[in-house]
Amino acid sequence: MxxxxxxxxxxxxxxxxxxxxxxxxxxxxxxxxxxxxxxxxxxxxxxxxxxxxxxxxxxxxxxxxxxxxxxxxxxxxxxxxxxxxxxxxxxxxxxxxxxxxxxxxxxxxxxxxxxxxxxxxxxxxxxxxxxxxxxxxxxxxxxxxxxxxxxxxxxxxxxxxxxxxxxxxxxxxxxxxxxxxxxxxxxxxxxxxxxxxxxxxxKRSRTSLSVGKRLIRMMESGEHEYAHELAASVCKASPDASEGVAAFREKRHANFS
Structure with a gap:
């Protein structure tokens, strides 16, 4: 524009x-x-x-x-x-x-x-x-x-x-x-x-930010427990989750893709 x-x-x-x-x-x-x-x-x-x-x-x-x-x-x-x-x-x-x-x-x-x-x-x-x-x-x-x-x-x-x-x-x-x-x-x-x-x-995980925003919207709609279960599963399945755990164990900053 x-x-x-x-x-x-x-x-x-x-x-x-x-x-x-x-x-x-x-x-x-x-x-x-x-x-x-x-x-x-x-x-x-x-x-x-x-x-x-x-x-x-x-x-x-x-x-x-x-x-x-x-x-x-x-x-x-x-x-x-x-x-x-x-x-x-x-x-x-x-x-x-x-x-x-x-x-x-x-x-x-x-x-x-x-x-x-x-x-x-x-x-x-x-x-x-x-x-x-x-x-x-x-x-x-x-x-x-x-x-x-x-x-x-x-x-x-x-x-x-x-x-x-x-x-x-x-x-x-x-x-x-x-x-x-x-x-x-x-x-x-x-x-x-x-x-x-x-x-x-x-610097934050794209997946965590995206899923976190959706989780908040689901909480606002009242589906709290189901929302947390879904969000945790989606994050755990992402490469960011593996990198985050590895970085924590290796005492370094995570390099999210």
């Missing part, structure tokens, strides 16, 4: 990056942007060289200000559900189900649909200046892209009610205390911390 596009997709080594680049609208998401994001995620799915996917943004104030109200504000209720919401849910589900680790880098505020995009990722690292939340109640809407469900799974019903019903934003430090983001860092420390996480993930 072109550098002047609203969504920029790049790959450096084993790390792919999707950058929201619609600064004039605080990176508000449109249907076209969702389509670009989905194409980028599909490319990551097919590329065996990519180990980690990051979501970043251009512009310091906002990671993403949500779904563009100019796009959804005037559409009829039928198309709101069957097109706009359905399209977003499909894209965010694809992000959540990607077998490779995903990281949302919140250098600015993540609001509404932007917060939902971050919740679809495995990790969230935020600048201390970022603010996070669901203000939809103030405009007669709700978080439509599975934000209610993902937030509830993350922090439970009490905090979810607080964020969704009050519609007030919280700072990144509070979000870290609540377990919504992994860490809140100074702006000049954020990129280095995310780079370190990416480097660590690249």
């Amino acid at each position: 072109q550098q002047d596009s609203d969504v920029i997709f790049t790959i450096e080594g084993a790390v792919a990056t999707i950058t929201l680049n619609r600064r004039t609208r605080h990176n508000a998401l449109t249907t076209s942007m969702l389509e670009d994001i989905e194409r980028s995620v599909a490319s990551v799915e097919r590329n065996d060289e990519v180990r980690v996917l990051k979501f970043t943004s251009n512009g310091q104030r906002f990671f993403c200000s949500g779904a563009d109200i100019n796009e959804w504000g005037d559409i009829d209720p039928q198309r709101m559900g069957t097109r706009f919401i359905r399209d977003g849910n499909r894209v965010f589900r694809r992000i959540a189900e990607l077998d490779k680790p995903t990281i949302a880098v919140l250098s600015g505020s993540a609001i509404g649909g932007g917060f939902e995009l971050a919740l679809a990722c495995d990790f969230r690292y935020a600048s201390v200046d970022a603010r996070i939340g669901f203000p939809e109640a103030a405009v007669g809407a709700i978080p439509g892209w599975m934000g209610c469900a993902r937030l509830s799974e993350l922090v439970g019903a009490t905090r979810t009610r607080e964020l969704i019903l009050l519609g007030e934003l919280v700072g990144a430090v509070t979000a870290a205390q609540w377990g919504i983001v992994n860490e809140a860092l100074a702006a000049d420390e954020l990129a280095a911390r995310v780079d370190a996480v990416c480097a660590t993930l690249q």
